[in-house]
Amino acid sequence: MHNSKNSYFNTLLLNEDNEDTLDNVMPLLSFDEEDSADDEALNGLDHLPILPLKNAVLFPGVVLPVTVTRSRAIKLIKQVYKESRYLGVIAQQNPQLEDEPNAKDLYQVGTIGYILKMLVLPDGNITVILQGKNRFEVAKFYDEGKFIEADIEALSEQFPAKSNKQNKALMRSLKESALKILKLNPEIPQEAQIAIENIENLNFLTHFLASNVNAETSEKQDILETDDGTERATKLLGLMMRDIQLLEIKQDIQNKVNSDIDQQQRDYFLRQQIRVLQEELGDGVSADEELASLREKARKKKWPREVALHFEKELDKVQRMSPMSAEYPVAINYVELLVELPWNQYTEDNFDLDRAKKILDKDHYGLEKVKERIIEYLAVLKLKNDLRGPILCLYGPPGVGKTSLGRSIATALGRKYTRLSLGGLHDEAEIRGHRKTYIGAMPGKLIQNIKRAQSSNPVFILDEIDKVSSDMRGDPASALLEVLDPEQNNSFMDNYLDLPYDLSKVLFIATANSLDTIHPALRDRMEIIEVTGYTLEEKIEIAKKHLIPKQRKEHGLHPKDVKIDNKAIRKVIEGYTRESGVRNLERQMGALLRKAAKSIVMGEKYEKTIREKDVPVLLGAEIFDKEIYETETVAGIVTGLAWTPVGGEILVIESNLSRGKGRLITSGYLGEVMKESATTALSFLKSIAEELSIDYRVFEHFDLHIHVPAGAVPKDGPSAGITILVSLASVFTQRKIKERLAMTGEITLRGRVLPVGGIKEKILAARRAGITEIILCSKNKRDIEEINADYLKELTIHYVDYAHEVLEIALLPEKVQKTINLSIIEPNAALSKTE
Template identity: 45%
Template sequence: MNRETLSLPMVALRGLSILPEMVRHFDVSRPKSIQAIEEAMLGDQKIFLTAQKDVETESPGVTDVYQTGCVAAIRQVVKLPKKMLRVLISGESRACINVMEFEEPYMRANITVIPDTDTSIEDTGAEKNPMNLDAMIRGMKDIFKEYLLKDPKLSKELAVQIENINELKKLVDVIAANMPFSYTDAQQLLEEPDLMRRYELLAYKLVSEIQILNVKEELQKKVKERVDKNQREYILREEMKLIREELGDDNTLSDAEEFQQEADALKAPKEVKEKLGKEIKRFKNSMNSPAEVGVIRTYIETMLEMPWDKVCRDHKDIAYAKKVLDEDHYGLEKVKERVLEFLAVRALTKKGDSPILCLVGPPGTGKTSIAKSLARALKKPYVRISLGGVRDEAEIRGHRKTYVGAMPGRIASALKQAGVKNPLMLLDEIDKVSNDYKGDTFSALLEVLDSEQNSKFRDHYLEVPMDLSEVLFVTTANTLQTIPRPLLDRMEVIEVSSYTENEKMHIAIEHLIPKQLERHGLAPDQLTISRNALWKMARNYTKEAGVRQLERKIGDICRKAAREILETKKKAVHVTERNLHLYLGKELYIYQMANKADEIGIVRGLAWTSVGGDTLQIEVNVMPGEGEILLTGQLGDVMKESARTGISYIRSVSREHKIEENFFKEHDVHIHIPEGAVPKDGPSAGITMATAMMSAITGRKVRADVAMTGEITLRGRVLPIGGLKEKLLAAKNAGIRTVIVPQENEPDVEEISSEITRGLEIIPVSHMDAVLKIALAE
């Protein structure tokens, strides 16, 4: 089949593909394209049109356009302002670029006209059987008629024209030329020379367009139904309002009017009132939009419920506060003292800045209940916010109103719950707060707890500043290590230390037993627990700093006693030290008591744990070897460094203690702390390990009634430690008589109650020499 070759001016079109039989106008503004049109008009008015691959390309070359385009005849050219031309063309035949003759000053291409092939039709037998061809023509016309029903934009004249076409090629070209296809879909049809495949591609695209129009029609129908429903509701409301006015029954105010009345009566800062006024106006103007109305209504109701200027009077009776604190808690003298000081300052200054108290201590020591008692003493509303596991900053600051399901933050919600602007707000478990990609929660708390900033705290949902300066914040934590320093600086830390056995017994008698008897439906005369039984429970059935486990054990006894009373018809159950095991089973914990005899290489150390103090034995053995130091018992990095520091100190003073020069080259030193399954770490076992090593190396026995705590330096200085109260309590429980502590901890010793220190000889030391003199037997 011969193919005609032509040389024609060429124009690259943006976002437009021209097809045969297409009559179309387009605007031309590029100088190269304008000159190409002018050259074509000077000749036979034929031009080659092809589409750009990327519509953003400003100066396309041969690689930037599709190789297949359309030869078109220019029917009309109209000049427009700003050096533009409007060109009317009609597409004639497909063609492809052979070579670009030149690109400046305009594009001219050598092209080959592509004739239509009909091999596919011949294969199907359409030429031999006219019925097949007729069926194809009718099928295409039926599809096009169905499309016309869905898209009324196409003219009726086109429908008549299509109906009168009986040639398959012309039918396919005319329909393709008049369909509102995208330029990429039109380019697919342009690049297909085979008539049968072009027929199938056009039929597929027509059916796809029909399906899209069906979906669009269904969506429009649903939207119209919703709009009609809203309009109907609006008309009915207006009619109802008119009927009420006609009947004189117009007492019922609209929601907007009610909101306006409440806003006028609200005691709040000017900024809040202005914001409320704007939102109420928006509410009135959005009555036809239920989704927006719902969001605005929730916001207005929240703003109206906030206690902007509502305050409660503080109860300033110091005697009453002392009575409440003593009723609710046994011990905790430092905490009670600080609370009473705060009340005294408030009473004298009439206001006073509210401090941020941070109660730090082990679990179960009554930190949360102290906050409740303080609120009761002040007769203030009490609200509690649990911060454990809070990761999202929006939990504190609130969500912006633009989010679906937006709500105020926990601080604003707690104020709303309290109903006044000066409640006692407990931020529980502040050390358990964590951060992630949603924001820095600790930084949000900085603004809440900073007395210089919190008078203008801005919640993202409320969008107006709240005054938190009058809120009495109380925070609780188990440890200060996870709280960032800037946040810690804004709080007044009060340590709530471990309870002694005596304190636990008093708490059990005065608080825990009455509470559990009431919870289990028992009268006070139906169950009695002896003091010795309580003492044993505290020592051998619980191992904690607080009283939570002790309360559970009392609950266990109450349940068993209730069952026993019902089954045996007893009038009362008496629990003593002897029959305690019948109710609680065998003893769970046994204290390691002081060794009966002095031994070589064994020293009793004191440790602080999250459940109080404990004692631990450090054992050292010396054996022939090559000078290695072996450390076992799951020791942490700090304890390992303490052991190495201790051995270096011993080597530096080996002459004074008559240790042979080659001793450390010919012997291995093995340090072990029993209970190897329990990890151990901390900076307070240095002098203990050094003493044990010196004892094993020199062969001198260590006194069995001595325990010690303190860190050692390379030169033998003894450094201070923490948790002294818990450690001394553990030493006393273990039957230790003499405790060696760092000299810098002497102020801590003075603050510890005589109940703990009674019977203990506490010796402060500043150097390792003094430790060895006390601990090593002569």
């Protein structure tokens, strides 16, 4: 039981929202002590039930609100309220006592109280409005019934006459002190000033101010027990003067502090207040509870002894800090990271190879080489019973399923999956983390992802590893050297963590579109697995089994709502997408399904089966022309094969001669490598001009122009050497080139043919264009052997080592119908070699 607010003049604020209660309380502010003496109901009261007060003292003539929560006291109030409404009110000697007090826990002097009002609260507690009457002293306590009772003896009041000078001086001093307190404490309403000024009775003024003075319960009880009114008022004045001094000091401190507080300090102070309020309301967690929770989590961790000792040391350091210090959040974040990292936590690998193969086949159509390598990895892992994994790098064009393949591997293994995109990463701290001494420090992305995965052996995808950049802030590619080295990453050091962490059990899978931009040392640490593009047939199957069902689901459609037949899919692949992967194909499938979704919602008629003839109507005109070989009757036009980031393409190279001074002109947005190939091919051709029956004087009197169509598209790479050579040989000899023939390979100044890359993509491009014969370097035979035999149907491949072999295969004996007149070098003298 306690009064609702132990601050100055709370009786003036009592239940401001309850008008009925105010009607009973406010008139008592003019209560006169003489009225109490004339109260006939008090005569003969010598035995009363006792209501203990926990942290308040009831004075005669004062109204006090009391909230009753103890069961004995609730029974007492209910019984007394039905009867006389009179009871004895005595304060506890120990305000901290929460249990039901006994008689020995109470003071001997109290006040007779009269219940003005009883309010039953929703939670079952009771609030009563007590009016103090006379003081009494306990003669004997009775503590054997339902509640405490006592025999009492009334105490007389000894106050001087109103005309007494000392009485007047005391009243003036008490009022002045009270008004000064009002001024120093702005929380108290100004109406209290009017009420105090209107009190003319020293007895009531003393009791009223004593009831509200900011003092301990024992000090208020001392005032109540003092019989002499003058002495009682003097003691009260001393307490009020002490409180005035404290308020003045508090105000001075606040004024000084307010002048120094900036916005940051103000925000911090407000946050601390919110934190305290949250703890009081039970919404927040105290610092001690937070640290205890971390220590409990640490007991359950199976981490290395070195880490456990380091954690205890850091936690002890945090306990010595004040939660209000700026370093506390930094320190608590660090120990939380230590606890949350999955030290020695591993998921159990699933070595069911048949199940793994089914998962890989279900998620990815084709990619037989990659899937076979994964199955091999699982087999080795099962045999050696070791969690340490290799570093794989899936290399290929966009949209072929490199990243999603990593998720399938995680599913097949039963491991957790996490992914880190390295595209555009240029800060070394993103990999190694920041040092704890820096403001805003945090661990590197590797440690953060391991924490999120809650496993020390997840499948970790390092996406776009070829797009890592470097600048003044460091070289992230070099930072990855330690991560991706199986011999070093068992003790990876993160700058923020500052403890070795074992990454050797992680299955790292990197993805890249190009190997040229990967750091050489980094590339050396990885096993490169090429993920090539898909054939037309494979794309049709992928669209049927994966893309269309996925897009149908995303558009809220059912299989019965719309279907796309194989010829329509083929039309979309050939006319609207030009890629090795299937990303753009998926978008086009979504576009077709959106047309059906719109028709369904708007109630329009539509064809439930989309056929080949419907595709241009739904998607518009074809975006790409189909790459088809075209027979040329002009010399110098040769078909080559090229690799691009989005797959293979055929590349037409044109050469032409015109009167001039032997200049070499190249056009078509060629890169430096292709320009060097053109120069090399021309030099080699000059060296064998006699073998091809070319008059050497032609090179001095005719300009040579080499052009590659689609001039707005940059072209470069070391695979067009033999193609340019054949084009030059054809234009200088005016001989025809074999039909439906394409070639790829580089040439040296001595005429050797060098191998090139991207063979599978180039083979696919040749098939799409209707090519039937291909010339390759003999060393590229190993690449052909790894290609599915289905891709090589209807293709004849010629393997060569020297440029002479290329010319023998590519150039036909007969010449084109319209030849360039090369006999104008010397008038009337035909060049017999070139007629």
